Amino acid sequence: MRAVRFHEHGGPEVLTVDEVDEPEPEYGQVVVDVEAAGVNPVDTYFREGAYPVPHLPFIGGGDLAGTVAEVGQGVERFAVGDRVYGTGLGNGMPGSYAEQAAAPADHIAHLPDEIDFIEGAALGTVGATAWQALVHHAAVDPAETVLVHGGSGGVGHLAIQLAETMGARVHATASPEHADDLEALGADEVFDYSRSDLADAVVDAGAPDAVVDLHMDQYLQFNTDVVNTGATVVGIGNDTAEGGFDNIGATKGKEVTFQFMSLFNADDLSAILAPLADLGARGELAPVVHRTYDFEDAGEAQRAVLEDSFVGKLVLEP
Ligand SMILES: NC(=O)c1ccc[n+]([C@@H]2O[C@H](COP(=O)([O-])OP(=O)(O)OC[C@H]3O[C@@H](n4cnc5c(N)ncnc54)[C@H](OP(=O)(O)O)[C@@H]3O)[C@@H](O)[C@H]2O)c1
The missing domain is CATH 3.40.50.720 (NAD(P)-binding Rossmann-like Domain)
Incomplete structure (x- = not known):
């Protein structure tokens, strides 16, 4: 599968699109087919090395939306094919800028049909x-x-x-x-x-x-x-x-x-994401997506999230 990784710490130019192995779900995780990955300032802190990553090269990104492709042992709440969105990846575990990502079940929630994947990816963090x-x-x-x-x-x-x-x-x-x-x-x-x-x-x-x-x-x-x-x-x-x-x-x-x-201190991100998704489905809130980018332009998206002035969010699509 394709994934956006950094092989060394540095500016946006260190991000490359690489062919990597698909993830396997560990206990308590699901593997998500990523339809969209949100871009946040914190993604750049891991890329720069201001926040630690467990190894290099490393897949960046914290937010995602997509469908469950595989369910690991110990996961009861999600099934293959479920629409989900999540946050908190890329912190001690590989991130969301990939065609598939392994996500702990307590980092994701169901994504109602009323919220599309791009909005879902924008909502998490x-x-x-x-x-x-x-x-x-x-x-x-x-x-x-x-x-x-x-x-x-x-x-x-x-x-x-x-x-x-x-x-x-x-x-x-x-x-x-x-x-x-x-x-x-x-x-x-x-x-x-x-x-x-x-x-x-x-x-x-x-x-x-x-x-x-x-x-x-x-x-x-x-x-x-x-x-x-x-x-x-x-x-x-x-x-x-x-x-x-x-x-x-x-x-x-x-x-x-x-x-x-x-x-990062939240005990159970899922318990926050679920009511947020309910509010989104009821039309009470909706993330504004200013622009989407291809994986190849992830570096430009990470530059823009820090430097440009716009309303709302930037989102990557595989
Ligand atoms: N502690 C946490 O858990 C946590 C979680 C999420 C984010 N964060 C941090 O919170 C910050 C914001 O995140 P974000 O995703 O919202 O970033 P963002 O989308 O880049 O937004 C930055 C905002 O800062 C505004 N701004 C720039 N200069 C300002 C000033 N002098 N006074 C007031 N506002 C100013 C910008 O306004 P204009 O574009 O209109 O000029 C823009 O609205 C980042 O540092 C991020 O790392 C922390």
């Missing part, structure tokens, strides 16, 4: 991250206000939709050309993150009770300044928090909870 941030960590209540920094991004555009579905009022920041798209996805207010009066504008629109932050180096103090007392700020980005706090007293005074998270 970003949907599960938005879920962990808003449902698990921030426990957003209906009628609360949520601020999503970077609402145009993969995580951001799903967080907007999930927060709206939870009944929240949603503020988002983004490059100004994406404002209309994000309002169509459910944002009540969209702010250009480069405006100098951003904090005043957010507070005037309604102080947030929860914040999804993917750039902690820039927004630690900002978040404290704009939130309501008792707010939860969920930090998902990989920046160092070197911006720090100018005024730790304000953080104390408002009793702000800062919760940093890693999706």
Whole structure:
């Protein structure tokens, strides 16, 4: 089968399409015929060597959608031919950028017919991250206000939709050309993150009770300044928090909870993916797929996911 691998760590140019053996399902795994594989910033961290891989060459990619081709021992919930989608591959096990991938059963869920494979491949990492941030960590209540920094991004555009579905009022920041798209996805207010009066504008629109932050180096103090007392700020980005706090007293005074998270810590990704898929099937949320790429262009897709500005997700097709 064909798979996108890196034989050494480096830039997007180290990705090559290779002929490799098809995977065998280990205990608790299924083998999936991959119809589409989502592209995420984290895929580039493994490629660069910032995150460890067990061996080289290595198949990258964390997200997939496809049909079950083979079921390993100990797997009860899936059968050959089931439509599935999943996340969390490529971390200690071969990834999803391949015509077939072996996936632990607790990393996948059934994909309803209403969601096509390309959307399914786009949903895993970003949907599960938005879920962990808003449902698990921030426990957003209906009628609360949520601020999503970077609402145009993969995580951001799903967080907007999930927060709206939870009944929240949603503020988002983004490059100004994406404002209309994000309002169509459910944002009540969209702010250009480069405006100098951003904090005043957010507070005037309604102080947030929860914040999804993917750039902690820039927004630690900002978040404290704009939130309501008792707010939860969920930090998902990989920046160092070197911006720090100018005024730790304000953080104390408002009793702000800062919760940093890693999706890799989720006990059972399947238990997050299943309700997300239900929401997708009911039309409550849908990943926006900005562009699809062939495997041969995986390097260009990984460059674009870090460098280009667009709404939503990039997806590879074998
Ligand atoms: N902790 C975890 O478990 C976890 C899980 C998933 C992702 N992540 C991390 O979270 C980050 C976002 O992931 P993603 O998939 O959403 O990435 P993405 O699709 O590349 O989105 C990046 C977003 O950042 C926005 N942005 C750029 N500069 C900004 C600024 N100064 N202020 C506010 N927003 C700014 C972009 O907005 P414009 O394009 O509109 O300029 C874009 O919406 C990545 O670092 C990723 O590795 C962590």
